[in-house]
Amino acid sequence: MATKNQPASTERYYYADGRKVPLNVSARFLAIRGAGEGSTARSVAAGIAERLSTMSAPAQVLEVPEYSLTVIALPPTTAGAAVAKAGEAGLETLRAMVAAEPGVTTGPQVYEPATEDAEVALVPVGEILVKFKADAGKEAQRKLLDKYNLEVKQHDYPEPGVDLVVAKGDLDILGIANALQENALVEFAQPNFVHLAPRLGEALMNGVSMRAPQTMEAFDRAALPSTEAEGALTGPATPSDPGFASQWNLKKIKAPEAWEISPGSPGISIAILDEGCDMTHEDIVYKLPGYDAFAGDDNPQPDGNDAHGTACAGVAAMPINGKGGVGVAPGCKIVGIRIAKGVGGGFWSTTDAKVADGIYKAVQAPRSADVLSNSYSVSPSTVVTNAFKYAQTHGRGGKGCPIAAAAGNSNAPPVIYPARLSPTIPGFMAVSATNEWDQRKSKTSLDGETWWGSSYGPEVDCAAPGVHIYAPDITGAAGYSSGKYVSNFNGTSSATPHVAGLMALILSVDPGLRSWEVEEIIKLTADDLGPAGRDPEFGFGRINCRRALEAASKIWYAITVNPVFLGAGKECFMRINVRMYNPGINTVRLDALTVTSHNPAWTAEIDRFEYRPNPGNVLAPRTNQDVQFNGILLKANGNQSSWSYRWALNWSYTFWRPSAPGLPLTAAASADESSGVRVTTGAVKGSHDGATPAGAEARASRHLAPLSEDQQGDSITVDRQTRQITIVVR
Numbered sequence: 001m002a003t004k005n006q007p008a009s010t011e012r013y014y015y016a017d018g019r020k021v022p023l024n025v026s027a028r029f030l031a032i033r034g035a036g037e038g039s040t041a042r043s044v045a046a047g048i049a050e051r052l053s054t055m056s057a058p059a060q061v062l063e064v065p066e067y068s069l070t071v072i073a074l075p076p077t078t079a080g081a082a083v084a085k086a087g088e089a090g091l092e093t094l095r096a097m098v099a100a101e102p103g104v105t106t107g108p109q110v111y112e113p114a115t116e117d118a119e120v121a122l123v124p125v126g127e128i129l130v131k132f133k134a135d136a137g138k139e140a141q142r143k144l145l146d147k148y149n150l151e152v153k154q155h156d157y158p159e160p161g162v163d164l165v166v167a168k169g170d171l172d173i174l175g176i177a178n179a180l181q182e183n184a185l186v187e188f189a190q191p192n193f194v195h196l197a198p199r200l201g202e203a204l205m206n207g208v209s210m211r212a213p214q215t216m217e218a219f220d221r222a223a224l225p226s227t228e229a230e231g232a233l234t235g236p237a238t239p240s241d242p243g244f245a246s247q248w249n250l251k252k253i254k255a256p257e258a259w260e261i262s263p264g265s266p267g268i269s270i271a272i273l274d275e276g277c278d279m280t281h282e283d284i285v286y287k288l289p290g291y292d293a294f295a296g297d298d299n300p301q302p303d304g305n306d307a308h309g310t311a312c313a314g315v316a317a318m319p320i321n322g323k324g325g326v327g328v329a330p331g332c333k334i335v336g337i338r339i340a341k342g343v344g345g346g347f348w349s350t351t352d353a354k355v356a357d358g359i360y361k362a363v364q365a366p367r368s369a370d371v372l373s374n375s376y377s378v379s380p381s382t383v384v385t386n387a388f389k390y391a392q393t394h395g396r397g398g399k400g401c402p403i404a405a406a407a408g409n410s411n412a413p414p415v416i417y418p419a420r421l422s423p424t425i426p427g428f429m430a431v432s433a434t435n436e437w438d439q440r441k442s443k444t445s446l447d448g449e450t451w452w453g454s455s456y457g458p459e460v461d462c463a464a465p466g467v468h469i470y471a472p473d474i475t476g477a478a479g480y481s482s483g484k485y486v487s488n489f490n491g492t493s494s495a496t497p498h499v500a501g502l503m504a505l506i507l508s509v510d511p512g513l514r515s516w517e518v519e520e521i522i523k524l525t526a527d528d529l530g531p532a533g534r535d536p537e538f539g540f541g542r543i544n545c546r547r548a549l550e551a552a553s554k555i556w557y558a559i560t561v562n563p564v565f566l567g568a569g570k571e572c573f574m575r576i577n578v579r580m581y582n583p584g585i586n587t588v589r590l591d592a593l594t595v596t597s598h599n600p601a602w603t604a605e606i607d608r609f610e611y612r613p614n615p616g617n618v619l620a621p622r623t624n625q626d627v628q629f630n631g632i633l634l635k636a637n638g639n640q641s642s643w644s645y646r647w648a649l650n651w652s653y654t655f656w657r658p659s660a661p662g663l664p665l666t667a668a669a670s671a672d673e674s675s676g677v678r679v680t681t682g683a684v685k686g687s688h689d690g691a692t693p694a695g696a697e698a699r700a701s702r703h704l705a706p707l708s709e710d711q712q713g714d715s716i717t718v719d720r721q722t723r724q725i726t727i728v729v730r
Helices: 038-051 079-085 091-099 138-147 173-181 242-246 248-252 255-259 308-317 352-363 382-398 492-509 515-525 545-552
Strands: 013-016 019-025 029-034 060-064 069-073 104-106 111-113 121-123 127-132 150-154 162-167 186-191 194-198 269-274 333-338 341-344 347-351 371-374 403-406 428-434 460-465 469-472 485-489 556-566 571-582 587-598 605-611 617-619 625-639 642-656 677-689 698-701 714-719 724-728
Touching: 013 173, 013 186, 013 382, 029 038, 029 091, 029 121, 038 060, 038 069, 038 091, 038 104, 060 194, 060 347, 069 121, 069 194, 091 104, 127 173, 127 352, 138 150, 173 186, 186 382, 242 485, 248 255, 248 460, 255 545, 269 308, 269 352, 269 492, 308 333, 308 469, 308 485, 308 492, 333 352, 347 352, 352 371, 352 382, 371 492, 382 403, 382 515, 403 492, 428 492, 428 515, 460 492, 460 515, 492 515, 492 545, 515 545, 556 625, 556 642, 556 677, 571 587, 571 617, 571 642, 587 625, 605 625, 617 625
Parallel strands: 269 333, 269 371, 371 403, 403 428, 428 460, 625 714
Antiparallel strands: 013 019, 019 111, 029 069, 029 104, 060 069, 060 341, 111 121, 121 194, 127 162, 127 186, 150 162, 194 347, 341 347, 469 485, 556 571, 556 698, 571 625, 587 605, 587 617, 587 642, 625 642, 642 677, 714 724
């Protein structure tokens, strides 16, 4: 029953982003609190859980000590039926069991979003986040808060202009928050819920936490696709880290090939918004400081067995250092941001304010993270949405932080929040999970993990590996295992830091990219899976790191050099073919190109070829349009008996970035002067000393993929023997 100055309503809902989020009274979660010491509630809850131990899956006891609450969680799919099996009658009987215990009482009513994943439980704990309109006077604000018996606990938290207010007494927090939201003085108001949800990397099977569901030793590696089972790479891109051999995921997404372009820059950092990171781990390089939204300090070290964030951090950026495994962006750094903590039973706890606070702190100095990785689920929240929007408008000096978020592990629609924000925030990507066979991870996919599947829906932008993932664990006995690493991290939790790592690689290649450009690069270069084009399970496809980094580069070259021996003295020349082309998202104009030949000591120039067009050649984005120079002949050193060559290639170009997000993904964009013109240069050198027979060929390139005839561009052929120049315009 509503009391004085409390709204009376039978409809249960709250507002998020200006819309009503309908709620159901939970049939699964019951909050209790001790009349005295908190340990009383814990011991009562443990006793009740033991009495219900005849159920097929046991009840879970979840601790929320900062609000002096203990929550009993019944199994998700059989909550009422399972209790009845033990001679009980569901949650009402559970309440009666609590009422019969001395020293405890039931706590606030627990809710579940009516349209969301039922795994998320919402506990109103007497706190509301209120932002008054700019023209609301201080006295009017005070009177409105007094009307509902509220007082300000903290100003400007979690964002400027927002007050965290608390109820003076046991009040109807939902009703009051809704009444404030609907008041003309208020911009928005929402309960500061405690959110209880299972870790996305720790799927539940029949309500039981699957912390280490299956080891890679138990998994039949011989059943992998043959290219992956044999998948060890050779050459300079092969790390010595012992876990790399089992990292099928990196080979699948072409990460080692991408490292040939860039392994990631230490100046680019990835914020892992999670339950903290092991700050002492041997295989994670941190950018300091981190942040703990619980303690409000710079140390995001996790509690107890909270290893989820550490695993996510390693998937994104384990360095190449001869230890453990390798992350997608091994040269980048991690910013640890603790926004949640484990509360038992595979669940973790957070609040709206803590999540939003963590996002703001990640983006702002001194942390100034470049990429945000989000492997968690909360119910829709105005302050969380605002924080992500802030990351786009203020992150990276206004260029925006690319954001990756997990789609969820329900094996069905809908995509969870915050991932479902992807269509509304530029640079924000929702990530689904795939397996070794490029299937959407489902309960029947070939990987053998039958207890979970990736959520999907129209918001999904891309997919990434999310099963049997090698990752770091908390150092020592805590965490998923007794060692420093696990080989079976799973869930869309593990898929998401793959995408965050790729975002960091892309920014390592071009730090000037805006967040929405990073998103478009990933979409344009993904390997299309499922039905042709975008689909709800894979989005635009499974990420391809090599193709993404090619598209992030502004202009590419390919050069081949052959020694040839001419004249009576069989003097050494170089016959050179050069191709300049554009696989990226920018419009590029090649303004000049020079090829020079040098003496063995590089102290003198011997010969030169120059190309100075007026105007330059404009190469459209995403087309591989090119300019080719075939058969350039330059004098080298020596003759057939003893020879060498030294060549240098230099060029200058102008590029235009895309003018706006949402460009057609199948059409080229034209240059836009208003988007800003950048002029830059590039250079590369090569050499060879002769013991190689005539006709041997040296290559240097940024990409050597063959082109069809309709992809080839203009060409100029210079033949000094015949003194002929051939120009072909296509």
